[in-house]
Each structure stands twice: as C-alpha cells, then as structure tokens.
Amino acid sequence: MTNRIALNIILISKVNKALENGEYLLKKSFNKTARVKAAFNPYDPAFNPVQDAITLCIVVLTCLVQCLILNAFYTPYHMLSGGITGIAILLDYTASIPRWVTLVLLNIPVLIIGAKRVNVKFIVFSAIGTICYSVMFSLPFVRDFTIDLGENSELLSVIVGAALIGASGVPVVKRGATLGGMDILNVILSRRLSVPMGNICICYNIVIMAALGVFFGLKPALLSLMATFVSSAVLNYTMAGFNHTVTVFIISQKWDEIAPHVLNEMKRGVTFLNGEGAYTGEPRKIVYCIVRTTEIAALKAIVKANDPKALFSVIETKEVVGRGFGIMN
Template sequence: MKRTLLIFTGAVLAAVGIELFLVPNTIIDGGIVGISIILSHLTGIKLGLFLFLLNVPFFLFGYKQIGKTFALSTLFGVAVMSAATYFFGELGHVVTRDLLLAAVFGGIVLGVGVGMVIRFGGSLDGTEVLAIYISKRFPFSVGQVVMFFNLFILGSAGFVFDWNRAMYSLIAYFVAFKMIDITIEGFDETRSVWIISDKPSEIGQALLYRLGRGVTYLNGEGGYTGDDKKVIFCVVTRLEEAKLRTIVEEIDPDAFLAIGHVHDVRGGRFKKKDIH
C-alpha cells in the first residue's frame, strides 16, 4: 500500500509538471513524454491518450523482459499520470508564462515525480525499458541509449515549435534529470571509502572519534610487494567527505584513498556515533 501510494503521488506530480508548466509554454521533456507533447500539439488529441497508448507496447515488453512487479507498477504509474494530465488539462490552469520559470520549475516537479516512481519500483517512460534491453545486448549503457533518444526528441522540438522552445526544453530536461537523481539517492548522499595506509589504527580511531563513523578493517596484500596491508572501509555522507580527507591527510599524507558513490545503505551500524 505504501509503494502504491507513493507511485500514485509521483505520477500525479509528474502530471503537474507536464500539464501546468511545460505544455502551456510548448516546452517538452525527453522520452515518451516529449513525443506525446509533440503529437498532441500536431493533432489536437488529448495528451493523456498519447502518454498511455505509446507506453503500452513498452509495458508489454517490460512484462516479458524485466518482470511482473516492475511492469505492473509501470502500468499503474502511467495510467495515473495519463488520467492526471487529462484532469489538469481540463482545468486549463497555467502556473506561469515565463519560459525560464516554466522550464526550471516544470523540470523540478516532473523530476521529483518521476524519481518517486522509479525509487519505488516503477517507471513513467517506456524508452527506459527499451534502453535496459538494448544495453544488455549492445556495448552501450542505459544512460547512453536514453540520451540518444532524448537528443533526437528534443531536437525535434526545434522543427515543430521553434529553436528557442527547443533550448528551453533542454533546460527542463536537464533539471528533471538532476531532480530524478536527487529524489532517488536523497540530498544526503552517501560515499563508500577505502583507505590503505601504514597507520591504519590511527586513521581508524580518528574517524571514529573525530568524525563519529565506525570503520571496518579488511586484510589485504600488496600486489607488487606482497606485503600484508590493512584496508580501512567506512561509509560517510557527502558533507563529511571533506573532513574525512583532511583527517587522512593529517595522519598519513601518502595514504591511498578511494571514494565511491553509494545508492543505498541499510542495516549495520551506519547511525552516527555521538562525538563528545
């Protein structure tokens, strides 16, 4: 029920971004949304109908290729978004006629909505399903395939509307893309950290008492020297990354430090220790 409610909320937010910000200002987004806006503009047919019909083939494809739960969540999200765009379109309300404001805030609302749906197991754009399939069979990442489709779609806005609208559409797409990432990963992004040093105990204790983060010691072996090494592993937030770097450099300027992105942290003892 929680997942269904959040997918519903995300789909409605996406419809708000599309119908109250982008469509009245003839600004498009990438993927099926962009194609639907263009076709609705050219034919006069309601946008919600195109959003649903164009996504159905990808829903059927995703049902066979990716899984039942994902496909049903996607179908539910797309159905809600299509119905909501029809409802908001009938209201005829426009939040702003300023193109820049429409592109930025439309992208924000749309991105948050799409991000919520993705985070809880669905999708609002069939091109993502196709991109996943193509990436498994060709040497292209999902992001590269989606980018190729979207550059073609956003470029089409220049011919259908005008090139100013195409450039504003690119702004909206970029803002939505970043908001999707933020919604999925959260503002408080986490980092995984690996540290190899000749002073592992000192660094580990400093991270524990000065940063308030627990550490794990792993046993390693130098590939070139064959010497035994202690590898320090810990997880910190994005805001703590700079302080961690400072601590490591103060204790051992020659330490090896590797930092990576972490999309989710569960269990263990990630809760921050109180620093006195």
C-alpha cells in the same frame, strides 16, 4: 552380439538425452511459473501488502504532480518533457491527438519488452503508472491548471518545472517502480550498460526536441532541451544519495534458502564464503553480495522472511566495477 550391444548403448543414450531435455523443459517451465507466482504470493518476501500499497499511492500521486507541472510550466511555452510523454505532448501540439491516446498506444510495446526482462510486479506498477498518467491528462482540472509567473518567465519555468519533474520521479524509482513509458527502458538500459538513468534520457530526448524544433522553431526546442538537462541533473544528483553501493554479509543457518531469493528476485549475484563459529567451532556458510542502497530494504525483507535470527551486516563500499555495477576502465 556386438552390434546388438552397440545398438542398446545408442538407444540408452538417446533415452537419457530425451529425459535430460524433458527435465530441462520442466525446470524452465517451473521457474517461469515460480517467478510469476512470486510477484503476487502474499507469503513470498517480495510481496508486502502494506509496502505495495504505499508504492501504489506514490505512483498515483507522482502521476498527478507531474501532469500538473507539465501543464503549468511546459505547455504555455510549447515545451516538451522527455520520453513517451514528450511524444504525446508533441502530437497533441501538432495533430491535436489526445495525450492519453498516444500514451496508451506507445506504452503497450514498452510494457511487453519490460515483461521479458524485469519482474511481474515491476511491470504491474508500470502499467498502473501508464493508466494513471493517461487518466490524469484527461481530467479537466489538470488540463486547465496554470501558474502565472509573469511576463518573459520562460527561463524560470524551465528551471522550476524541470527541477520539480526530476525530483518528483525519485520516490517512484526508489520504490522500485516506474510511471511507465521510457522509464522501463531506462531501468533496463541502466542496469545493462551501468550508465546513469539521466544520461540515457538525454540521448533519446535530443531526437524528440529536434522534432519539436521543426514544428515550432528553435526557441521551444532549446528551452525543452535545457529543461531535459536540468531534470536529468536533478534526478542523478538526488538518486546519488540513495544509490551508493554496499557490501552485505549474511550469517544464517538458512543460507541455502536466502540465496535463491536474492538471485531470482533481486537479480544480484551471491557468493558463499566458508566460515567457522569461534564459540561453537561449527562450520557455516556466509552469504556475500553487493547491492545498491536502494536494494537494501528488499534484501532485508528476504532475510527476515527466511531467518529472522540471521546476522545482517552492511558495509559501505567505495567503488564497485564489473557486471551490473560499472565498466572496468
């Protein structure tokens, strides 16, 4: 009798464990499906047809502008930009491989890596940026575009071209998109390591510039390296104006609907504070979170979609250290 009871207990525990595993797998599958649907669901606050159309236009326009800048200021002096575009230009110089071919081939694995770590919409815009970059480079009027700065104007080309490259990338990053290539990895590493994107660019671009120096000598490599520092400095300086950290308090009766969107779509932590209405005396939850100024628009969209009557308070924060923001020294 005792053995039978023990056997039944073991059997029940195994059944419960199997049910728990099945529930976990079901939740995991549901969450994955929900993330994919959220990126394209027009009723989800993450999807805004007007804003997404504006972002798309900015991506396309930035691709065109940067391709023109590269051909006007970089190509005449055998200079390179950074990242995958720099590799594509280097292979064009040395092996006459069309730039668009290299861009497509090298961006495919980067997009796959990014798809596992960022939302679907981000990857879609990155893929569009990759396609646009490839198409722009193949257009005749882009390939033939030049600006005559006079003789011995290498230094002027470096300063003007690099500054324009750095500044032109800011609107795309501010809209939460990229032009593909290493920009995807820059965003991932910047979030993971809490390091400015411009500094990350410098690290791998030094290797690319060294390869340029092997084929074309020291001067083009040094000019390209100088251009990389200038564009990175402009990117960091310009983004600093949009990338301050703020503390947000949200008072809403639908706090339990707002918080999951912030966690899943913005990948930001949320803390619930216990509050009490002075007039009503009713207890309520206060949603507390810390975001960057570039993320305020997305957070407002989430709050507005779930509770238009919510109180939304933004307080500028002098310094934040910890996971997702900075390293504690």
